Amino acid sequence: xxxxxxLISGIIFGVGLAISNMINPAKVLGFLNFxxxxxxxxxxxxxxxILISAPFFxxxxxxxxxxxxxxxxxxxxxxxxxxxxxxxxxxxxGWGLVGFCPGPAxxxxxxxxxxxxxxxxxxxxxxxxxxxxxxx
Amino acid sequence: xxxxxxxxxxAFVGGVIIGLAVVVFFIGNGRLAGxxxxxxxxxxxxxxxxxxxxxxxxxxxxxxxxxxxxxxxIPFFMTNSLPLIVIGGLLVGIGTKVAGGCTSGxxxxxxxxSSLRSVIATVLFMVTAILTVAIIGIK
Numbered sequence: 520x521x522x523x524x525x526l527i528s529g530i531i532f533g534v535g536l537a538i539s540n541m542i543n544p545a546k547v548l549g550f551l552n553f554x555x556x557x558x559x560x561x562x563x564x565x566x567x568x569i570l571i572s573a574p575f576f577x578x579x580x581x582x583x584x585x586x587x588x589x590x591x592x593x594x595x596x597x598x599x600x601x602x603x604x605x606x607x608x609x610x611x612x613g614w615g616l617v618g619f620c621p622g623p624a625x626x627x628x629x630x631x632x633x634x635x636x637x638x639x640x641x642x643x644x645x646x647x648x649x650x651x652x653x654x655x
Numbered sequence: 656x657x658x659x660x661x662x663x664x665x666a667f668v669g670g671v672i673i674g675l676a677v678v679v680f681f682i683g684n685g686r687l688a689g690x691x692x693x694x695x696x697x698x699x700x701x702x703x704x705x706x707x708x709x710x711x712x713x714x715x716x717x718x719x720x721x722x723x724x725x726x727x728x729i730p731f732f733m734t735n736s737l738p739l740i741v742i743g744g745l746l747v748g749i750g751t752k753v754a755g756g757c758t759s760g761x762x763x764x765x766x767x768x769s770s771l772r773s774v775i776a777t778v779l780f781m782v783t784a785i786l787t788v789a790i791i792g793i794k
Binding site: 520521522524525526527528529530531532533534535536537538539540541542543544545546548549551552553554555556557558559560561563564565566567568569570571572573575576579584585586587588589590591592593594596597598599602603604605606607608609610611612613614615616617618619620621622624625626627628629630632634635637638639640641642643644645646647648649650 | 656657658659660661662663665666667668669670671672673674675676677678679680681682683684685686687688690691694695698699705706707709710711712713714715716717718719720721722729730731732733734735737739740741742743744745746747748749750751752753754755757758759761762763764766767768769770771772775776777779780781782783784785786787788789791793794
């Protein structure tokens with residue numbers, strides 16, 4: 520059952536990215552062009568997603584287990600460390616250069632765009648680079 | 656600042672649908688729908704391999720299903736500068752891996768869980784992204 524839930528969650532997420540057009544780097548760059556011709560749409564996507572999900576995170580905060588798995592897998596780390604700060608800042612620069620973050624980059628495989636595939640390969644390269652140097 | 660191309664209704668509806676996906680994945684499987692973490696787990700761990708793979712397959716199938724429901728093509732435009740794409744991809748990969756999350760993991764799930772780490776991460780990547788666009792422009 521957990522596999523079906525995973526597939527369905529992914530499909531719903533992908534539909535949301537398509538409807539909001541966040542799958543489109545030009546749309547995202549419109550949001551990031553805050554000091555130019557600004558498109559505030561992305562903030563409405565985040566508000567919609569957070570408004571729906573926040574009450575469920577709150578309601579389930581003391582539950583022992585989810586419906587179809589043994590445990591809730593939630594990050595235990597609470598401290599704000601240099602990794603969080605350095606990583607987020609670097610991610611933002613890459614996001615601003617192309618307009619892609621990981622979700623839309625993967626979802627865009629649906630559109631079979633060659634440049635998007637180059638982006639994905641580079642992103643995977645970034646993952647492996649961090650793993651190879653074991654940055655702590 | 657001029658406001659252009661603003662589409663609040665589809666943005667909000669799309670956001671609500673993304674939130675629904677986050678809820679289903681969380682109450683069903685107890686997991687956070689942070690895409691960079693799901694990809695990383697799939698690439699580096701045997702644990703939940705099937706779940707991670709199927710979630711990402713769904714992420715690609717979702718837009719295909721949506722495209723059948725509309726006569727218009729999904730608008731899509733990105734740079735064709737390979738250096739920009741490679742550097743951007745590397746930075747997104749390195750940054751999200753080091754920070755332990757991306758727009759979905761920190762920006763949506765983390766903020767919805769009122770995680771201080773995620774609020775700080777989200778402010779930081781938005782600021783550096785906006786500054787990047789302000790400095791180099793949109794290619």
